[in-house]
Amino acid sequence: MNKESKKSVLIRLLKYITVNFKVPLIIIVIAIVVSSICHVFGQLFIETLIDDYITPLINVENPVLIPLFKAIGFMGFVYLIGVLCTFLYSRLVVKVAQGSLKLIRNEMFEHMSTLPIKYFDDNNHGDIMSYYINDTDALRDMISQSIPNGISNGVIIIFTFISMLTLNVFLTIAIIIGVFIMLKVAKYVGSKSSKYFLLRQKSVAKVNGYIEEMITGQKVIQVFTHEEVAKKDFDKLNEELFENTKNADMFANMLMPIMANIGYLIYVLIAIFGGILALKTNTLSIGAIASFLLLTRSFTMHINQLSQQYNSIALALAGASRIFALLDEKSEENDGTIVLVNVEKDEFGNLKEVNNYTGLWAWKDPTSATLVELKGDIQFKNVDFSYIGNKKVLQDINLYAKSGQKIALVGATGAGKTTITNLINRFYDIDEGTILYDGIDIKKINKKDLRKSLGMVLQDVNLFTGTIMENLRYGRKDATDEECIKVSILANAHSFIEKLPNGYNTMITDNGENISQGQRQLLSIARCALNNPPVMILDEATSSIDTRTEKEIQDGMDKLMEGRTVFVIAHRLSTVRNSKAIIVLENGKIIERGDHETLLAEKGKYYQLYTGAFELE
C-alpha cells in the first residue's frame, strides 16, 4: 500500500467508526484526555510536593504536616479521577471496537450475498474467508489498543512538551533534535521489520499451501514412495520461513531497546547541558532542571510507546483496505420488473392474482398489470456468451424447451453444457441474443423471481449446517414434515435417512462429511423437488449414484420430472436416453440435435459417444 491509499483507508475507517459511534467516541476521547492529564499531573505533582511541601519542612522542629497531607489528599483525588476515567474509556472502547466489528462483519456478509456468481468464481475462497477472521481481527487490535494508546500517548506527549517549553526553550529544542533522531531510527528499524514481515507472510502462505497440498495428497505420496522428495522440498520452504521469521522478529524486538537507550542518551545530554546552563550561566534554576529531566524521561518513553503501535496499525490498514475492497465490489444488478405472483383460474380460464398459495403462478408486469401464466417454456435465440473478453464459450445457440419437455445436453467437458444452465438463471448474462421464459425476455424478469421458478441440482452438492429436515426445507421454510418425507421417498433418500441414528434430525456438518456423495445427491434432489419448480436443471445430478441405485430411483425421478421442463446434463448416457430432445455440444456450438433414435441413426458424434464401448469389438 502506498502512502496515499493508506491515508484514505485510515480516513475511511475512522469515518466509518465515527458515524456509527459518535457519542461513545466523544466520551472516550474526553476520558482518555482527562485520564492522561491526571497521569501527567500526578507525576509533576510529586516534584511540587517535594519542593514546596517536603523540602521546607526538612530539619524543622515540630513541622506542621497538615498542608502536606492536604496536598497528598489532593493528589489522591486527582488520581482517583484518573482511575475512573480509565475505567470509563476502557469499557467504552471495548463496546466501540466490538460494535464496529459486528457492523463491518454484517455489512460485509450482506454485501457479499448480493455479489454476482462471477465474484465467487474468480476469487480464492480462502481469501474471502480471511476477510471475516484475520482482517477483522487486525482491526480489533487497532481500534481497541492502538487508537486509545495513540490518543493517550499523544496527549501526554503534548502536555509534556508544553511543560518543557515553559521550563526552557533551548533544552526543548535540543530534545526535539534528539526525538527526531529517535523517530528516524524507529522508522528505519520499523521499515526493515515490515519488509521482513511481508516476506514472512509470503513464506507462511507458501509453507501453508505446500503443507495443505502435500497432506491432502499424502496417500498419493505414499503410493508413489515420494516421501524423500517431499521432505527435501519441505525443508527448503521451511528454511526460508525460518530466515524471514527470524529477521522480522529480530527487528521488531530490537525496536524497544534501541528506542529506550536512545532515550537514555538524550537524558544524559540534557543533564549535561542543563547542568552547564544551571551552574555556569544561572539562567535555569536547579529545581527546574530536575523537573525538566523528569519530563525528558517521560517524553522519550511515550514516544517509544507510540512507535510500538506502528506495526499493528500497518496490519490493520492492510486488512481494512481488503475489507473495503470487498464492500466496494459491485452488486449483482437486478433491474427486471416482472415478478412472480400466485394466481387462480376462473371457469373461463382467466387468471386472477391472489395472495395465497394456489400452486398456480403467473408472471406479472407491474406497469401494464398483465398476467402471463407460468408454464416453463424456455427458448434460446442466437445466444453468444463469453466469460472473459471475446473468447466465445457459446456461439449462436438456438434451442427450445416446451413446457414439460426433457432436454438433454451432451458433450465433452468444456463443451459449454453447464454454461447454458448458468445463463438460464442469470448467474451470468449473455453477450448477444435473447433467452425467453414463457415468451418473456429473462432480462425483464426480477432475478429473484426468475430463480424461484428454476430448480437446480448440481453435481457438487452443497448442504448447510443443520438437520437433514432443515436442509430439505432450504427453499421452502413452511413445508410440513409430511411434505419433506414425501419428496424424500420420491428421491429414494428416505431409506438411508431412516437408517441414520437420528433419522431426519441427524445433523449435517462440514457439508455432509458424514454421509456419502451419492446420498448427498439424493438429498439435493429431494430438496429441489420440495420447491416444486416448473423448470428443473439437473447438472450431473446422479453422477455419484451407482447404476444399481440409479435404476432404483428411476421411477421416482420420472415422477419428479413429470409435467416439468427439465434440462439434464449427464455423463452417463443411459440417464439421458429417454429425453424428448438431445442436444450435442462441441466447443460451444450445437452440432447435433434430435431424440435418441434419430441421433443413433445419424451415426454422428452422439452415436460415437454412445456406442464407444462396443465399437471396438
Added chain:
Amino acid sequence: MIKTILKSVREYKKMSILTPIFITLEVILDALIPILMTKIIDDGINASNMNVIFTVGGILVLASIFSLLFGYLSSKYASIASSGFAKNLRHDMYYKIQDYSFSNIEKFSSSSLVTRLTTDVNNVQMTYQMLIRIAIRTPLMFIFSLLLVFSINTNLAIVFLIIAPILAFCLFYIANKAHPMFESVFKTYDNLNNRVQENVQGIRVVKSYVQEETEVKKFNKISNKIYETFLKAERLVCLNTPIMRLCIYSSIVIIAYLGSQYVISGTITTGQLTGVITYAAQILNSLMMLSMIYVTCIISLPSMERIVEVLNVTPNIKNPNNPLMEVNDGSIQFKDVTFCYSKDKPVLKNINLTINSGEMVGIIGGIGSSKSTLVNLIPRLYDVTTGSILVGNNNVKDYDIKTLRDSVAIVLQKNVLFSGSIADNLRWGNKNATMAELKKVCDIACCSEFLDKLPNGYDTYIDQGGTNVSGGQKQRLCIARALLKKPKIIILDDSTSAVDTKTDAYIRKSFKEYIPNVTKIIIAQRISSVEQCDRVIVLDNGEVVDFDTPQNLLKNNKIYQEVYYSQVKGSASNE
C-alpha cells in the same frame, strides 16, 4: 508432553540459554539506569556539582550502550531460538507424517494435520519466545526492583508487599475467568467461519433458492453471538488497566504519605523518595506481564497437546528387517484374508484369490462392498488383520516397502495432481524418465490427444488440486503417472469414471497391447469397463461371491446380470 516438544529445540539450545542471560544483563542495567538518573539529579544538579554530572553521565552512557548491546543480542538470539524451534517442530512433524501409514493418516483429518503444522506451531513459537524473553526478565525485574526499594527503606517496601499480592490476585482472577469466555468466542468464530465457507462454496444454491436474506439473518445471529460473548470477555479483561492504575496510584499516594515523613525526619533523601516512586510502576507492571505470560501459556497448552499427538504416533507399517529388494512377477495370492478398520467389524471376510501374472482382472460390487479396501491391501497400504497376501510368491510384509509400492502401482479413487507442470507430475512415477518415455505412457493412457492440444503441452502448469484440468483428463494423467513406474501390477480403483466410454475402452485396449505382462486390476462401476477382462471378481458385503470369466458370470451370477442389464439393456434392444 513438554519434554517431547522440547526435543525439537536441538541446535537452538545454546541460543535459548543465551537469550535469558543477555536479558538478565539487560535487566540489571535497566534497573541501574534509573538509579544513575536520580543520582545525576541528587548529587549533580541539586548539589551543583558538574563533575558528578559528567562522571555519572559517562557511566550512564556506558550503561546504556551496554544495555543496547545486550538488548540487541537478546532480541537476536530470542528470534533465532524461537523461529528455529518452530522450524524444527514443523520439520519433525512433517517427517513423522511422511512415515505414517494410511490408517495413521485417517486418524487425523487432513485439515486438522494442516492446522497442527501451522497455527499450533505458531502458537507454540510465540509462547516459547515470550518465555525465554519475558518469563525470566519479569520476575527478575520484580525481585530486583523490590530489593532496591528494601535497600532504601524497609517500611516503604512493605507497601509493595501488601499491594502486589492484591493486584496479583485480581489479575490472575480476571485471567482465569476470562479464559473460558475467550475459548467460547473462538468456538463461535469457528461457526462463523463455517457459515461463511458454506455460503461462499454454496453460493449457487443460495442464489438459486433465493435464500440470501435468510442466510444474512443466520449470519447476523452468529455475528451477534460473537459480539456478546466477546463483549463480556473483554469487559472483564479491560478491568486490568484501571485496576493496575488504581494499585500504582494508591502505592504512590501511600509512599508519598509515608515517604514525605521519612524525608522530613531525615531518614531518606528526596531523590530516594522519587526513586521508590519510579520503582512502584516497575514492580506492579511486572505483575501485569506475569499475568500475560500466564494467559499465553494457557492458550498454547492445547496447541502443544495437538502437536505432541502427531509426534507420538508410532507408524504401524514398518519396513521388515532384511527386506526383499525385488518383486519376481505380478502374481497375487490372497490367503484367508480378513480385514477390519476398527475392532471386530470385518469389512473383508475370508478372501481367497489367486491372480496370475499378466492377467486382467475386473472387480465389481455395490457401494460398501469393500472393493477399494481389497486392492489397497496389495501394495500394503493397510496390513491384513488375519491371513496373508503374496505378491510374486512372497508375503508383502517381507518386501522393502518402496520396492513393493514401486512394483504395485495403484491409481487411487480420490486422486491428486500437485501444483507443477504436467511433466513434473508425470515424473512422480520415475523422476529420470525421458520425454520419449513420458510420451509413451501418455499414449497408453490416452493423454496425448488432449496434451497435444494444450498450448504449452507437457509444460502446462497444473494448479493446486489440479483444478484447471477436467476430471477425465486428471484421471488419465494419473494413470499415465502410475504407468511410468513400470510396475509389475497396476491397479485402477474406479479411475476412469469421468472418462467417456470410448476413451475408456481405448485405454484398456492399449493396456493389453503395450503392457501384456503386467497384471491389471480394474475396479469399475461401468460394466463395459470390466467386460473385456480375463476374469471378474464380484464382491458383495466384503465377500467374494464369484470369480470367473465375464461370459460365465453373465450366465450364472445374479449381481453381475443385474448390473449388466441395467446398463446394457437399453442399447441392446436398439441394436
